[in-house]
Amino acid sequence: MNQHNQEIYRTTPARTGKMLAIILGICIVGSVIFFSNWDYWISYQAPVVAKMAGESEHKLAPGVATGKHMEVTLNFIESSDFKTFAFNALPGEEGHNPTINANVGDEIVFNVANGGKSFHAFGVTKANEGVTGIVPTSAIKSASNPLKPGESGRSEFIPSEEGTYYYICTVPGHREQGMVGEVIVGSAQAVEAPKAAAPTGVHHDFSVNFIESSDFKTFAFNALPGEEGHNPEFKVKSGDEITFSVTNNGKSFHAFGIVSDPENFNSVLWNSAIAAASNPIKPGQGGSVTFIAGAPGTYYYICTVPGHALQGMKGSFIVE
Amino acid sequence: MGHHSNWPEWVYIGVVVALMVWVGGEAWNAERLVEHIPADAEVIKVTGQQWFWSFEHEDGTKEIGELHVKVGKAYKFEITSKDVNHSFNIHDYVVLLDAIPGRINTVWFAPKEVGEHAIQCREYCGLIHYNMRGKLIVEEADSSS
Amino acid sequence: MVLELQKPRPIWQIMFSTHHTDVGLLYLITSLTFLFLGGALALAIRAELFYPGTQIIADSMTFNRMFTVHGTTLIFLFLLPFASAVGNYFVPIMIRYKDMAYPKLNAIAFWMIPPAAALVWLGFADFTWYATPPYSIISAPGPAADMWIFGLKILGISSVLGAINFIVTILKCKHPDMSMGQVPLLAWSFLTSSLIVLVAIPTFAAALLMLLTDRLGVSGFFNPAMGGDPIAYQHLFWFTFHPEVYVLVIPAIGMMYEIIPRFSRKPIYSHSSGIFAFVLLSMVSFSSWAHHMYATGMSFTEKTVFMIGTLSAVPASAMHVFNFIATMWNGRIKFATPMMWAVGGIALFFSAGAGGVVNAAMPLDFQTHDSYWVVGHFHLFVMGTIAFGSIGFLYYMFPYVTGRMYNEKMGQVHFVLSFVGAVLVFFTQHVLGLYGMPRRVYDYPPIPEWITMNQIATVGAMIIGVSMLIFLINMIYSSSKGKSADTDDPFNLGGKYYWPYEAKNPHH
Numbered sequence: 001m002n003q004h005n006q007e008i009y010r011t012t013p014a015r016t017g018k019m020l021a022i023i024l025g026i027c028i029v030g031s032v033i034f035f036s037n038w039d040y041w042i043s044y045q046a047p048v049v050a051k052m053a054g055e056s057e058h059k060l061a062p063g064v065a066t067g068k069h070m071e072v073t074l075n076f077i078e079s080s081d082f083k084t085f086a087f088n089a090l091p092g093e094e095g096h097n098p099t100i101n102a103n104v105g106d107e108i109v110f111n112v113a114n115g116g117k118s119f120h121a122f123g124v125t126k127a128n129e130g131v132t133g134i135v136p137t138s139a140i141k142s143a144s145n146p147l148k149p150g151e152s153g154r155s156e157f158i159p160s161e162e163g164t165y166y167y168i169c170t171v172p173g174h175r176e177q178g179m180v181g182e183v184i185v186g187s188a189q190a191v192e193a194p195k196a197a198a199p200t201g202v203h204h205d206f207s208v209n210f211i212e213s214s215d216f217k218t219f220a221f222n223a224l225p226g227e228e229g230h231n232p233e234f235k236v237k238s239g240d241e242i243t244f245s246v247t248n249n250g251k252s253f254h255a256f257g258i259v260s261d262p263e264n265f266n267s268v269l270w271n272s273a274i275a276a277a278s279n280p281i282k283p284g285q286g287g288s289v290t291f292i293a294g295a296p297g298t299y300y301y302i303c304t305v306p307g308h309a310l311q312g313m314k315g316s317f318i319v320e
Numbered sequence: 321m322g323h324h325s326n327w328p329e330w331v332y333i334g335v336v337v338a339l340m341v342w343v344g345g346e347a348w349n350a351e352r353l354v355e356h357i358p359a360d361a362e363v364i365k366v367t368g369q370q371w372f373w374s375f376e377h378e379d380g381t382k383e384i385g386e387l388h389v390k391v392g393k394a395y396k397f398e399i400t401s402k403d404v405n406h407s408f409n410i411h412d413y414v415v416l417l418d419a420i421p422g423r424i425n426t427v428w429f430a431p432k433e434v435g436e437h438a439i440q441c442r443e444y445c446g447l448i449h450y451n452m453r454g455k456l457i458v459e460e461a462d463s464s465s
Numbered sequence: 466m467v468l469e470l471q472k473p474r475p476i477w478q479i480m481f482s483t484h485h486t487d488v489g490l491l492y493l494i495t496s497l498t499f500l501f502l503g504g505a506l507a508l509a510i511r512a513e514l515f516y517p518g519t520q521i522i523a524d525s526m527t528f529n530r531m532f533t534v535h536g537t538t539l540i541f542l543f544l545l546p547f548a549s550a551v552g553n554y555f556v557p558i559m560i561r562y563k564d565m566a567y568p569k570l571n572a573i574a575f576w577m578i579p580p581a582a583a584l585v586w587l588g589f590a591d592f593t594w595y596a597t598p599p600y601s602i603i604s605a606p607g608p609a610a611d612m613w614i615f616g617l618k619i620l621g622i623s624s625v626l627g628a629i630n631f632i633v634t635i636l637k638c639k640h641p642d643m644s645m646g647q648v649p650l651l652a653w654s655f656l657t658s659s660l661i662v663l664v665a666i667p668t669f670a671a672a673l674l675m676l677l678t679d680r681l682g683v684s685g686f687f688n689p690a691m692g693g694d695p696i697a698y699q700h701l702f703w704f705t706f707h708p709e710v711y712v713l714v715i716p717a718i719g720m721m722y723e724i725i726p727r728f729s730r731k732p733i734y735s736h737s738s739g740i741f742a743f744v745l746l747s748m749v750s751f752s753s754w755a756h757h758m759y760a761t762g763m764s765f766t767e768k769t770v771f772m773i774g775t776l777s778a779v780p781a782s783a784m785h786v787f788n789f790i791a792t793m794w795n796g797r798i799k800f801a802t803p804m805m806w807a808v809g810g811i812a813l814f815f816s817a818g819a820g821g822v823v824n825a826a827m828p829l830d831f832q833t834h835d836s837y838w839v840v841g842h843f844h845l846f847v848m849g850t851i852a853f854g855s856i857g858f859l860y861y862m863f864p865y866v867t868g869r870m871y872n873e874k875m876g877q878v879h880f881v882l883s884f885v886g887a888v889l890v891f892f893t894q895h896v897l898g899l900y901g902m903p904r905r906v907y908d909y910p911p912i913p914e915w916i917t918m919n920q921i922a923t924v925g926a927m928i929i930g931v932s933m934l935i936f937l938i939n940m941i942y943s944s945s946k947g948k949s950a951d952t953d954d955p956f957n958l959g960g961k962y963y964w965p966y967e968a969k970n971p972h973h
Contacts, residue, residue, distance in 0.1 A: 340780065350826075421599055422695070
């Protein structure tokens with residue numbers, strides 16, 4: 001019945017079983033690798049995006065507060081048919097989308113409340129349309145994590161260059177529906193350039209944790225936007241010795257450094273770096289660094305992994 | 321394997337080919353009519369972006385998420401996108417054309433009845449593609465804009 | 466003529482073997498693994514879409530990644546390797562040669578698949594199985610996207626190497642007494658589909674490379690901000706992938722050409738028209754690619770040209786259907802499991818094609834484009850025709866490969882449940898598409914008709930899932946504990962039914 005040389009076309013159950021076992025093993029190992037790094041696989045944008053942003057938007061240097069301090073109160077309001085949005089008053093009424101006049105170096109503090117029924121968020125940008133190019137310190141919440149009706153927030157904007165800026169609601173579409181006003185910035189008043197002071201001998205210990213929102217879209221230090229302790233602000237005097245201890249409480253890789261421009265993660269100042277994007281701090285690990293604070297000004301402590309500062313991992317580090 | 325006459329197969333193929341020619345001809349004719357945009361069609365600029373639609377009428381009126389048009393008028397949509405591919409679709413009126421960045425695509429329609437219809441995105445565009453919806457509101461011809 | 470392989474060999478000898486039967490077996494195991502992995506993703510997707518709102522998948526990003534990997538896996542990691550499995554195992558036997566023309570190249574082509582699969586699965590990209598720019602350039606996050614691109618690059622190379630092997634084997638290594646017209650139709654199907662692969666895949670390889678350099682920012686082929694045209698990618702992609710769907714279907718039809726004449730106990734109605742239909746189909750498949758792009762804003766003339774190209778492929782497919790039905794006509798048909806799958810496959814092939822004619826007609830496509838109609842349509846092809854033909858052939862070759870017989874009752878239950886499930890899912894999705902539900906949506910507004918149809922589709926999908934479980938149990942159990950089978954005539958049809966076959970009672 002069975003020819004002798006017909007044997008060749010058959011396999012044995014043992015062989016097939018072993019092959020299945022090997023495949024199963026590979027699948028299990030692969031799953032472990034995949035799920036333990038669940039967020040890493042979709043953690044960064046293609047390099048071309050940064051390139052496009054760099055070309056189309058003029059990189060704004062962060063402002064140094066050398067001028068006067070201004071407080072601006074803004075209120076998100078909506079028309080009753082929800083077709084028109086505005087700040088403070090509807091079109092045609094007094095106080096509608098007030099224009100703010102300032103000079104380079106002025107510290108403009110925005111106190112923004114949501115007086116409407118929808119969700120809103122705030123930011124200042126130089127772009128004359130859309131929601132891109134938001135100056136980091138001027139942001140209050142974001143489109144994906146907005147201010148609910150009745151909530152309010154505070155942010156500041158220190159213009160470093162002359163020109164016209166726009167304060168907007170950063171929820172897509174709201175600017176187009178009317179939530180935009182101008183900030184007209186003139187030249188700086190003459191102020192002498194601050195210099196770094198000699199070491200004062202005063203020592204500060206600060207500690208921050210890298211944390212992430214559960215959908216991995218928002219990153220922060222210590223607490224998420226809106227919560228208590230979110231991206232705490234640190235103030236020291238020029239010449240003080242600072243020790244930063246950081247812990248990675250998130251699931252991604254992070255690194256730390258003090259920079260003058262939060263979007264320029266490569267130029268870390270004063271040897272204040274802990275790890276780096278190419279050799280980052282893994283989840284659960286930590287590190288520390290000690291450095292002397294340099295010239296007075298407003299700086300930022302950020303996560304120096306590309307994109308993380310933009311996703312929210314930055315806070316103010318003010319040297320006086 | 322004996323030889324048998326092949327005539328049934330030839331007849332069958334003839335029928336299939338005739339059917340395809342008929343479908344092709346009818347489709348060609350229908351599309352030719354559908355693509356003829358009336359000269360008096362009012363232009364509406366449609367811009368898709370992640371993840372909402374915005375519209376601009378000829379007179380400069382801008383609308384976001386909602387589009388108001390009048391019964392009995394012909395409208396020509398000039399569709400483009402600001403970031404990735406989207407597809408502008410009003411299913412009830414079989415209006416469907418991709419919104420491609422860097423390019424303007426044109427399609428037209430003329431609503432015949434008052435009512436509300438859904439506008440949806442018909443090309444995968446990311447996170448909120450499934451909720452990139454809008455509303456088309458067709459109003460009576462004499463109501464003010 | 467052949468190697469003596471009587472004693473079971475160590476596993477590593479099989480894995481690093483270059484003999485065509487071993488490579489075929491490796492392809493087979495790999496492809497079946499991915500059938501189940503991709504199928505599991507499908508069940509998760511359908512469970513999520515059972516009702517508006519969130520069911521089991523927490524956010525739309527995860528959902529998007531799941532349908533991307535589902536499509537990529539089932540096409541590139543199940544259907545193509547399965548066809549390669551069957552081809553590798555049987556083509557040398559059919560042309561009466563000892564192995565494939567380039568055995569080492571054959572093994573290399575197989576071993577490219579696991580690393581490529583690892584790249585795709587470890588990244589789990591989210592930009593759909595066609596990775597259309599600009600989304601795949603400016604919006605799809607990495608490294609998942611880049612891993613997918615590399616994975617598919619490797620799979621493309623693997624396909625091309627396999628295709629070269631098939632073409633040279635069939636054309637140059639066939640037995641000198643065998644004329645091309647006598648080569649069995651299954652071998653012809655591999656020849657024609659390999660020719661398509663050779664012409665079509667390099668285009669996609671180029672497109673992938675361009676996509677990668679665009680993502681890196683060093684080029685602007687498809688990125689409008691850098692002067693490119695996103696539609697160019699679609700042309701390149703579909704120029705490959707429309708013929709590619711024929712690469713998928715043609716071997717499945719070839720497999721049906723093995724099953725149907727045997728189980729009808731009649732010779733094939735017309736061997737030569739089968740050959741002619743394969744060759745014609747493979748040539749005509751190149752003329753219709755932009756019917757996937759009717760909605761991108763092509764001119765009327767462009768659309769007409771591609772409509773004509775699409776419709777002209779229908780007679781070639783129709784010839785195969787005619788061949789099958791004419792073969793079965795007046796045959797003494799035995800409806801064993803393989804035959805049920807093949808006949809079910811033909812029925813669904815016909816329905817898929819009929820729906821396809823609707824899509825080909827320009828104005829009608831604007832009703833159905835990128836809606837669930839398209840989902841139902843192509844699934845009727847990939848699942849209803851190709852998977853049905855493949856699974857039927859798997860049952861057919863089971864006794865030949867393992868020497869044992871599978872459980873016939875379980876096989877028939879598998880078929881009935883799968884067929885019912887497939888009809889429930891895919892026919893319903895055609896109607897759902899006509900009601901306007903778009904594709905690739907994580908959630909949908911609570912329109913009552915949409916909800917009902919989604920629920921029917923989910924139930925159908927779960928039925929298919931249950932049937933596949935029965936299949937898995939049958940295959941595993943029967944391969945070690947099944948009854949010994951008569952490898953000349955395991956189905957009791959009378960005569961010798963594997964190559965070189967002779968029917969005992971040929972009907973004319």
